[in-house]
Amino acid sequence: MHEDLKAVQKAPLFSGLFPDEIEQLLAHAKRRFLKAQETLFAEGDRADAFYFIVTGSVRLYRLSAQGDEKVIEILMAGQTFGEAVVFLGGHYPVYAGALSDAALVEIPTGDFVRILKANGGMALRMLASISMRLHQLINDVQALTLETAGQRVAGYLLGQSPADANSGDVHIQVHKNVVASRLGVKAETFSRVLATLRDLGLISVAGNDIHITDRARLIQWRDEAGSGRS
Amino acid sequence: MHEDLKAVQKAPLFSGLFPDEIEQLLAHAKRRFLKAQETLFAEGDRADAFYFIVTGSVRLYRLSAQGDEKVIEILMAGQTFGEAVVFLGGHYPVYAGALSDAALVEIPTGDFVRILKANGGMALRMLASISMRLHQLINDVQALTLETAGQRVAGYLLGQSPADANSGDVHIQVHKNVVASRLGVKAETFSRVLATLRDLGLISVAGNDIHITDRARLIQWRDEAGSGRS
DNA sequence: CGATGTGTTGATGTGCGTCAATAGAAGTGG
DNA sequence: CCACTTCTATTGACGCACATCAACACATCG
Numbered sequence: 001m002h003e004d005l006k007a008v009q010k011a012p013l014f015s016g017l018f019p020d021e022i023e024q025l026l027a028h029a030k031r032r033f034l035k036a037q038e039t040l041f042a043e044g045d046r047a048d049a050f051y052f053i054v055t056g057s058v059r060l061y062r063l064s065a066q067g068d069e070k071v072i073e074i075l076m077a078g079q080t081f082g083e084a085v086v087f088l089g090g091h092y093p094v095y096a097g098a099l100s101d102a103a104l105v106e107i108p109t110g111d112f113v114r115i116l117k118a119n120g121g122m123a124l125r126m127l128a129s130i131s132m133r134l135h136q137l138i139n140d141v142q143a144l145t146l147e148t149a150g151q152r153v154a155g156y157l158l159g160q161s162p163a164d165a166n167s168g169d170v171h172i173q174v175h176k177n178v179v180a181s182r183l184g185v186k187a188e189t190f191s192r193v194l195a196t197l198r199d200l201g202l203i204s205v206a207g208n209d210i211h212i213t214d215r216a217r218l219i220q221w222r223d224e225a226g227s228g229r230s
Numbered sequence: 231m232h233e234d235l236k237a238v239q240k241a242p243l244f245s246g247l248f249p250d251e252i253e254q255l256l257a258h259a260k261r262r263f264l265k266a267q268e269t270l271f272a273e274g275d276r277a278d279a280f281y282f283i284v285t286g287s288v289r290l291y292r293l294s295a296q297g298d299e300k301v302i303e304i305l306m307a308g309q310t311f312g313e314a315v316v317f318l319g320g321h322y323p324v325y326a327g328a329l330s331d332a333a334l335v336e337i338p339t340g341d342f343v344r345i346l347k348a349n350g351g352m353a354l355r356m357l358a359s360i361s362m363r364l365h366q367l368i369n370d371v372q373a374l375t376l377e378t379a380g381q382r383v384a385g386y387l388l389g390q391s392p393a394d395a396n397s398g399d400v401h402i403q404v405h406k407n408v409v410a411s412r413l414g415v416k417a418e419t420f421s422r423v424l425a426t427l428r429d430l431g432l433i434s435v436a437g438n439d440i441h442i443t444d445r446a447r448l449i450q451w452r453d454e455a456g457s458g459r460s
Numbered sequence: 461c462g463a464t465g466t467g468t469t470g471a472t473g474t475g476c477g478t479c480a481a482t483a484g485a486a487g488t489g490g
Numbered sequence: 491c492c493a494c495t496t497c498t499a500t501t502g503a504c505g506c507a508c509a510t511c512a513a514c515a516c517a518t519c520g
Contacts, residue, residue: 062368064376065453072368085365087358093365116354123353124346128317130360135315135323137367138292138302144374145414146294149508176467184375186509191468207467207517223295379476406499416477421500437485437499 004031004105008052011080013129017122021115030106034058034098041082047092049106050082056102057174060094061181071181074099074174084130086113099174140184149185153193154222156183157203157212166215172208197221234261234335238282241310243359247352251345260336264288264328271312277322279336280312286332287404290324291411301411304329304404314360316343329404370414379415383423384452386413387433387442396445402438427451 008014009022017025034040034056041047043062051058053075060073060081072094075081085092086109116123143152156179161168172179180190194210197203202218204211212218238244239252247255264270264286271277273292281288283305290303290311302324305311315322316339346353373382386409391398402409410420424440427433432448434441442448 062372062376064372066455068376070372070375072371084361087354087361093368113354116357117350120347120350120353123350123357124317124343127346127353127357127360130357130364131314131317134360134364134367137364137371138323140371141302141367141374142292142294142300144371145300146292146298187467188469188510189508192508195468225296417499418478418501419476422476425500 004029004052004054007054007078008105010078011052013080013083013125016125017115017119021119021122025107025111025115026105028108028111032104032106034102034104036098036100036102038098040096040098040104041092043092043095045092047082047085047090047109049108050080050086050112051096052080052105052107053077054103054105056104057099058096058102058104059099059174059178059182060096062094069181070184071178074178074182076173083112083126084133099178144184148225149183149189150193150196151222151225152183152185153190154197154218157197157210158215158218158222161212161215163215168212168215170210170212172210176208234259234282234284237284237308238335240308241282243310243313243355246355247345247349251349251352255337255341255345256335258338258341262334262336264332264334266328266330266332268328270326270328270334271322273322273325275322277312277315277320277339279338280310280316280342281326282310282335282337283307284333284335286334287329288326288332288334289329289404289408289412290326292324299411300414301408304408304412306403313342313356314363329408374414378455379413379419380423380426381452381455382413382415383420384427384448387427387440388445388448388452391442391445393445398442398445400440400442402440406438 004026008026009017014022014025032040032051040051040058055077057077058075058081059071060075061069061071063069073081081096082092090109116126143155147155157170160170176190177187180187183190185193194203194205197218198205200217200221202212202214202221204213234256238256239247244252244255262270262281270281270288285307287307288305288311289301290305291299291301293299303311311326312322320339346356373385377385387400390400406420407417410417413420415423424433424435427448428435430447430451432442432444432451434443
């Protein structure tokens with residue numbers, strides 16, 4: 001386990017912990033390895049552990065009654081997930097599945113809560129962390145109701161690239177249909193939006209590598225309702 | 231202020247506080263009175279207080295670049311809002327406005343955070359509270375992407391009435407366009423869905439009072455994709 | 461080098477928004 | 491208490507953004 005110690009304490013949530021607290025946190029932690037597409041837990045499962053991603057990527061998603069899938073979040077190496085749910089009834093509110101082969105650290109919630117109770121700063125940092133996710137979800141709700149598909153895609157590209165230069169690169173690290181689902185559009189629509197932006201000369205696309213050639217005009221296009229009008 | 235003491239400590243969030251802690255929480259609290267439609271704070275405003283609703287109702291909402299509004303949450307007397315945001319950058323992520331004349335208690339965040347640091351149980355209860363909102367927002371995202379307008383409206387009616395009887399009443403306490411926005415549909419669509427359900431004999435509508443005559447069939451109608459097909 | 465899976469592009473359908481007219485409900489003033 | 495205004499809610503006609511269905515291009519891999 002100690003080989004993962006350095007990685008885990010880089011997670012923003014744990015950055016303020018003392019070495020002995022990290023030790024305590026990982027006392028009963030286990031390594032977990034997932035094959036691509038493998039399911040880690042299902043919605044409604046008893047939540048007695050949360051996870052840190054050492055390598056690979058994971059998606060959190062919901063299923064409709066008809067079996068359609070909506071990706072709530074895409075998570076990459078270095079991120080944690082499932083910790084917010086510990087405080088609910090103790091059941092996961094989403095499915096979790098690997099997008100690629102992945103290595104995780106599984107941390108029992110009991111140890112986590114114990115530290116949380118003892119360490120006031122930790123609890124506040126945890127509150128800040130959950131608040132950020134809350135904020136993100138509010139943004140998602142706004143985007144899904146007040147923005148067009150084009151605006152959401154453009155916003156995604158803008159959010160994935162640094163804002164300080166007028167051109168930049170976005171590398172999509174997972175399959176495009178997963179990103180599309182995350183954005184609340186069908187894969188076909190996602191593809192069409194990229195094609196439109198390419199034809200407008202705002203971006204260039206080479207597989208999963210997208211180059212933003214004119215960030216300013218891309219922002220302008222998004223704010224003008226993303227192909228809706230004008 | 232003491233006349234509000236009883237009311238405030240009924241909020242689930244504060245239920246576990248000792249009287250002296252409540253005292254401390256309300257030490258610098260102020261009463262606030264809002265006229266219907268009045269704005270309490272705007273998105274981006276510095277968040278140095280959160281609120282408890284003594285009487286009246288409040289909506290939290292976002293505005294699009296074009297000025298369209300999406301209601302994120304409808305809050306009634308007895309509820310608190312704005313507390314989740316204290317831990318972020320300290321700026322409100324939404325607008326808040328009164329739906330009716332309202333009386334609030336405004337609690338400075340400083341006092342709140344102080345109690346939170348001292349009282350470990352309080353921090354955990356706060357985490358549970360925020361987690362519930364997180365869960366609710368995940369439900370909203372799922373509903374907005376995987377459900378039809380009809381399904382969302384039916385789900386709303388079902389959620390507003392007790393599940394233990396096959397018939398029940400829902401009283402809409404605010405204007406229907408507010409509920410519609412909360413559900414992510416236009417007021418016209420909301421009205422049409424209610425008309426459809428009425429014509430199917432599943433509900434009866436009298437102004438803002440809706441009577442569910444056949445809960446079982448309403449559930450079935452929702453699960454069959456809410457007028458989408460079949 | 462065929463097989464399988466992902467992404468792109470085209471043709472068509474439809475759920476719901478938009479625009480518009482009307483009906484009620486509620487509030488206002490004489 | 492009743493005209494008049496104002497606002498919310500309902501209903502109809504129409505259009506559009508996006509989904510759906512389908513064919514194809516391309517990549518990856520055994």
